[in-house]
Amino acid sequence: MTPAIDVRGLTRRFGDFVAVDDVSFDVRPGEIFGFLGANGAGKSTTIRMLCGLLAPTAGTALVGGVDVARDPEGVKRRIGYMSQKFSLYEALTVDQNIAFFGGIYGIEGARFQARRRFVLEMAGLEGRERVVTRDLPGGWRQRLALGCALLHEPPIVFLDEPTGSVDPLSRRRFWDLITDLSSRGVTVLVTTHYLDEAEHCHRIAIIQAGKLAALGTTDELRQVFAGRAILEVQTPRPVDAALVLEAMPEIEKTSIFGTSVHAVTHTADVDPAAIARALEAAGHAVTSVSRVPPSLEDVFLDVVERTGAAALAGGGR
Ligand SMILES: Nc1ncnc2c1ncn2[C@@H]1O[C@H](COP(=O)(O)OP(=O)(O)OP(=O)(O)O)[C@@H](O)[C@H]1O
Ligand SMILES: [Mg+2]
Structure with missing residues (x-):
């Protein structure tokens, strides 16, 4: 065609x-x-x-x-x-x-x-x-x-x-x-x-x-997260919790989605319960930590961040 x-x-x-x-x-x-x-x-x-x-x-x-x-x-x-x-x-x-x-x-x-x-x-x-x-x-x-x-x-x-x-x-x-x-x-x-x-x-x-x-397609774009996972963390103080999450070795990066945090992990086999315990040990009340499928917003942020970083590493345009 x-x-x-x-x-x-x-x-x-x-x-x-x-x-x-x-x-x-x-x-x-x-x-x-x-x-x-x-x-x-x-x-x-x-x-x-x-x-x-x-x-x-x-x-x-x-x-x-x-x-x-x-x-x-x-x-x-x-x-x-x-x-x-x-x-x-x-x-x-x-x-x-x-x-x-x-x-x-x-x-x-x-x-x-x-x-x-x-x-x-x-x-x-x-x-x-x-x-x-x-x-x-x-x-x-x-x-x-x-x-x-x-x-x-x-x-x-x-x-x-x-x-x-x-x-x-x-x-x-x-x-x-x-x-x-x-x-x-x-x-x-x-x-x-x-x-x-x-x-x-x-x-x-x-x-x-x-x-x-x-x-x-949106499904194809979601594949940028293949081999990683996204954890949705519900907690009363998402901004502070995101800082704690970012310091954990399992976590690649975080972004705030309203009242929750999306934490991208380096590997797909991460245990949400272990992340919840680590957050609680750092003094954060945790309502829930669960794996969620990537939203288009997750995809967009990830693609833009990674290509932006690559452009900087290459000396920009
Ligand atoms: N006639 C022009 N002369 C110089 N620079 C221009 C011209 N037209 C666009 N640009 C620049 O090219 C870049 C891309 O602009 P463009 O309007 O295509 O972006 P966009 O993706 O449509 O953005 P937006 O979402 O704000 O509409 C911008 O940095 C803009 O300033
Ligand atoms: Mg435009």
Whole structure:
């Protein structure tokens, strides 16, 4: 099967700074492919290259079979793009925004009317056609932006942090729309900072300092903990307990998860009861110590820490 998106050695420099560094991956038709990474990791820069908006410094990317460097206009016609900053005109009404994007994509007549109805229905905006966009609640604005990006029925869509700063119900509804698109064969590349959202993706790429640090399904990504274990420690003073845990020879590192500590062990055969006793011997009340499967957050922290440490050891970029 020909990939919907095929990226080989994609690189973008700004002066001496390498924002995207030799990134390779492909995305299958109909796949929901997630980009996860810290601020400044290079997610938006990658997407802008894939959308034909920014020329790569090196490498190639085929989007829908079209080379983004050779035919950026051809790419733009075949894709939908929802940029990280709102792509809507705030001073226009809902209907005026739809008409504006219809004009950009050259959609007219009966097709335009059908697509307009699709957007209004999908976004739940029927009856709000004359509302000025800036007066819409965030969740509606985001769905309208998605609708406008889908007006011309592109087979591939790029969504750059589509759910930033909207409420959890709107986020859930937005992800239902993305899942629906995928089930109809649309390829979706989406960036997010929300780890719970990444779980909706078929595969996830973790981007760290411009490099592809990990790629796979959530189950595949969890394999970074093969040969190690994660102990969840419930204790009244997690921050202090984490310091004690870090000093133990069995423990590689810890992170605080709300009221508990996740302690990563060097080997998989560690005894939780022994760790509990050692904590109690150090004066900490222990509610429980139990092995837990790695969450995506555990994976993300581990991958980012290890690739960050490797970059420092190698003298950075
Ligand atoms: N036009 C530009 N000129 C110089 N540097 C740039 C330019 N665009 C992006 N950068 C830098 O490239 C790096 C990657 O930026 P990018 O916007 O791709 O990150 P991101 O992963 O999308 O981050 P965020 O999660 O904050 O959106 C950043 O350090 C940014 O400052
Ligand atoms: Mg970004």
